[in-house]
Amino acid sequence: MLTIKTKFGSYACHYLTKPKKNAKTLVCLHGFMGTHATFDFLKEHSQWNIIGIDLMGHGESELSNNSVDYVLTNMSEALEEVFIKMALTDIYLLGYSFGGRLAQTYAYHYPNRVKHLFLESAGTGLKEEEEKTLRKESDQKLAQKLKHEGMVSFVEMWQNLPLFASQKLISDKKIMAEVTCKKQQNSETMALSLVHGSVAHQLNFLETDLFNTVPTTFIAGSLDEKYTQIGQTLTDLKQVNLVIIKNVGHCAHLEAPEYFFDILHAMIEGKTIQIQNIEAYEHDLELVTPFKTSYGELTRKKTDIFVVTSTGGIQGYGELLSFETPDYIEETLSNDRHLIKTDLVPLIAGQVLYSPRQVRDLFSPVKGNQMAKSAIETAIWDLFAKVNELSLSEYIGLINEEITVGVSLGIQKDEETLLNIVTDYVNQGYSRIKLKISKGKDLSYIKKIREVYPDLTIMVDANSGYHLSDIDLLKQLDNYRLAMIEQPLGASDFYEHSLLQKEINTPICLDENIRSLNDVKLAHSIRSCQSINLKIPRVGGLTEALEILEYAKDNQLSIWLGGMLESGVGRSLNLILANHSAFTLPGDLSASDRYYVEDVITQSFSLNNGKMKASNEVGIGVCLKETRVKKKKYL
Structure with a gap:
């Protein structure tokens, strides 16, 4: 000083x-x-x-x-x-x-x-002179009140003014620091400042x-x-x-x-951005092996890679990850393509962008449709990092290190097949396995894996395949020391999950119904779960995801990063975010050869003793392969 x-x-x-x-x-x-x-x-x-x-x-x-x-x-x-x-x-x-x-x-x-x-x-x-006179009188009264009542009383009154009402949503720690600082001021000098430094x-x-x-x-x-x-x-x-x-x-x-x-x-x-062009490459990727959940089975996955170009010619990449049918959540690929063209792109066209966080504000008139928003919003995060000549890790403020990763396995035809697949992944170095389950393909499958791997971190994902009436069956999960059960009940439910969590020891993790920070707050406050599966596209992009992570960290809420069968574009983004200190369990961040016969990027991400590392190149650090797939112009 x-x-x-x-x-x-x-x-x-x-x-x-x-x-x-x-x-x-x-x-x-x-x-x-x-x-x-x-x-x-x-x-x-x-x-x-x-x-x-x-x-x-x-x-x-x-x-x-x-x-x-x-x-x-x-x-x-x-x-x-x-x-x-x-x-x-x-x-x-x-x-x-x-x-x-x-x-x-x-x-x-x-x-x-x-x-x-x-x-x-x-x-x-x-x-107007009248305005000035009224303001002088008001400031004089406040100054007298301040000197008469002292700083503590005055600050408590001040903080309750409508002007500061929005601060009630800020963490107690932040507000206490602010209030304590104000209470430590000198009442006499504050009164002088109020009167003589007045806007009047x-x-x-x-x-x-x-x-x-x-x-x-x-x-x-x-x-x-x-x-x-x-x-x-x-x-x-x-x-x-x-x-x-x-x-x-x-x-x-x-x-x-x-x-x-x-x-x-x-x-x-001088790093403001304006968007000059938006287009998307429409891919139809073949899965290495079919991926089965309680919703159905996938052998191919359509995914659109959005390329957002600034007036300076720099490009950012984002991935549209909605499915073709509305079985995971209500969004579909065809609807999102239409919505992006007719509703989202017009909201950012011609805008001066100061921050990638601004995109969420600009998109706010459109309700829901988080995956559509995420495809553009994450591309603009990539674009801002590149404009600033930083990796996205650096731009966000994360330290890029090797991280322990997990793998998600679809429902298998029988217990032996599942065991063989789990064994293969354990041998590759994966330390956390998530098993998709459904009625009839649950307890015996879990039991088989636990008997062979007593210390393996095992999670199960029900994808809303159960009902509260299945409580006796769900209670039996407590016998297998699971890290959690993911979304056992309805895809939009909070209340029944809170009832179920009171009855079972296995931690419940919510997935499909977590679309925003407010959903996380609701789930946490009514104890619907003990953990959150964070998926960037399902919450509308990185801005909301980062706020959810800070809330989870401040409230000691378990959180981990879920996957959406991403191509290399989405996988690279996930690997970057997975370095956030709020995460408490390894995420679904499999190696490049895990899902697709051929990826959309030139790089590959490989496993090294059960760990992976994000790229240190600018932005999300990937290059798109040259392709002849259909390209659609959005702006």
Whole structure:
């Protein structure tokens, strides 16, 4: 920390990343009652010099009793002294809420120093004198309340304002850190900041040339209607970049930190994307051996490989994994092809993309159809990683290591056939086996494998093949020390699974009915299961999958990565995500020669002592084979 004395008090300046020569500099200004710690989520992004400044009277800056030190123009002058003493020239300036008022004031007075201004949920000023008078009176009352009741009571009142209602969905740990920081502030200096740094004393920057002079990006949460409207007005009148993050509120950086960073990164590094072309290769792949479940038997699998091309000519790959018939879930390949063409592609055509996470927001008007969404969304993740010249592992922030993998086996004609197949896979190094089961081909099959392999990790997958009335049969599974039974009951059921889990010791894992983070929360809260099978296409893509993984990690919920008979495109994506620390069991990540006679990519993934490793090449790290299969244009 550096403490820098200025004409208007001393400021504490914190390098959130290790200082580097010749790196770009991002300066962050927090909101009312915050500190530099507001921006701690940026610490892991070390390509820039990131500086968080405790504003006057906040955090470790001076607790001045002089009211003039809190006037926005004086704070702006003080910041200029700070930047001169820190030898900062061109800066990227980020201001959140109250910090956004100061950021605008500074950029207005010192436009040549600011390369780009980022405003998060910040007012641009009041127009009418009556508005200003009412705001002054309101701030005076709040300041009196603060001094009279003290920080603890005031912060508890503040956090319950409608402005922060969306934060009730954030983890308790995050909120406690935020609330604790606010309660530790000084009530006298907070009152001075509230009164003298009020928006009532701020210029109406819409009536100035600020936004014509300094490139600006405005970020707001869709649930914060007031600031979303301010951002829209800025865009309409001043052509400011506007990014609305869906389903978050006033404090977008707290509720969606990864998405927020993506926006900063795209603008600072010039890595925004527009889509120029979308097409798909329609494959009909032959399985090495038939794959039988309680739904039926497959000998071939149709799969579409989507190629999404940016205006810069870079391509991202995604796989459409829905089946031809609606027996796994209601989506079908033909319906998804139609939906992508008529509903999804128009939602992203012509859009400026700042983040692959933005795709989920853009697709939100279309309900369900998660596999269709995933085909495009995962291709855009691949595209962003390639534009940034990173492997997808690096882009997400995962360490790519060899991981233990498992294999999923279809229903076999008899116990001996199953045993021979299991033995073959155990000899290949697979340490976790999942057996598909159905009525009549369950207990005796499991018993046979357990007798021969007493220590093998065995899971069974029922694919909704049982009913709650089969409880006596299902209870017998407890005799075989199974890691879990997957989706024994209805494909959309949560309630009956919760009843069954009370009656059996074998952990229940949910699969078909997990389409979103909200489904995971529901299952966890009513104890429908003890584990989750996460399939990227079934939850709409990587954005939702990553949020589910964080929830599982925070709540100690067992989770593992399931497979969908992917080609090499989907398999490569799965191998990358399988490095996430939230996973508690090996996933269905078989070697390339496990399923298809011929794959769609030039690379192959092989097993090494029961482990596999994802590619370290850019994006998902695969190249498509030249093919003469049918190609369909979507954009």
